[in-house]
Amino acid sequence: MLEDVDEANGPLKVIPGTHKGPVLSHHAGGVFCGAVDPEDPLFEQDKAVTLTGKAGDMTIHHVRTLHGSAPNRSDRARKILFYELARADAWPILGASSYIHALGQRGFWADLQDRVVTGAPCLTPRLANVPVTMPLPPAKDNTSIFKTQASGGARSAFA
Structure with a gap:
C-alpha cells in the first residue's frame, strides 16, 4: 500500500480458502465480466475479510482466492502497487500464443529470463489437475478490469 487504506477508500476484500474450492462463474450475459454474481449460492460474502493497512503494508493472496x-x-486515492508472481514452471494457458508471436521466440525467451526473480526458467510446464475456466468471450471493453466489469454487465457484491 502506497498510502493508508481504510474502509472509506474501498479496500480489497478476500474470502479465505476459496482458492481451494470450485471456480465460480465470472461471466454475465454470455461474456466474461470479471466478477462473480453476488447471487451465486456458492459465493459466501459474509466470510469476506477486509484488507486495510498503513502505507508500506503488504497483503498476499493466491490468484484463485475470491477477491x-x-x-x-x-476523497483520497487508493494507491496500491501490485506485484504478480508465479513459479517459473507455471506457463500461461491463455494469451501465450499471441504473446510469443508478438515478441518472436528470441524475444519471448529473453523476456522469460528477465522476469525470473529467483531460480531459472523452466521448459517443463507444471500441469496440475485444477479447475480452469477461460475468460472468453471478452466483454465489449476489456481495457481494464473496471471497464470489463461495466461493459460485461457485472453486478458488484461490495457496492
Missing part, C-alpha cells in the same frame, strides 16, 4: 473491492467513497 474484490467496494467503490472508493473517500
Whole structure:
C-alpha cells in the first residue's frame, strides 16, 4: 500500500480458502465480466475479510482466492502497487500464443529470463489437475478490469 487504506477508500476484500474450492462463474450475459454474481449460492460474502493497512503494508493472496473491492467513497486515492508472481514452471494457458508471436521466440525467451526473480526458467510446464475456466468471450471493453466489469454487465457484491 502506497498510502493508508481504510474502509472509506474501498479496500480489497478476500474470502479465505476459496482458492481451494470450485471456480465460480465470472461471466454475465454470455461474456466474461470479471466478477462473480453476488447471487451465486456458492459465493459466501459474509466470510469476506477486509484488507486495510498503513502505507508500506503488504497483503498476499493466491490468484484463485475470491477477491474484490467496494467503490472508493473517500476523497483520497487508493494507491496500491501490485506485484504478480508465479513459479517459473507455471506457463500461461491463455494469451501465450499471441504473446510469443508478438515478441518472436528470441524475444519471448529473453523476456522469460528477465522476469525470473529467483531460480531459472523452466521448459517443463507444471500441469496440475485444477479447475480452469477461460475468460472468453471478452466483454465489449476489456481495457481494464473496471471497464470489463461495466461493459460485461457485472453486478458488484461490495457496492
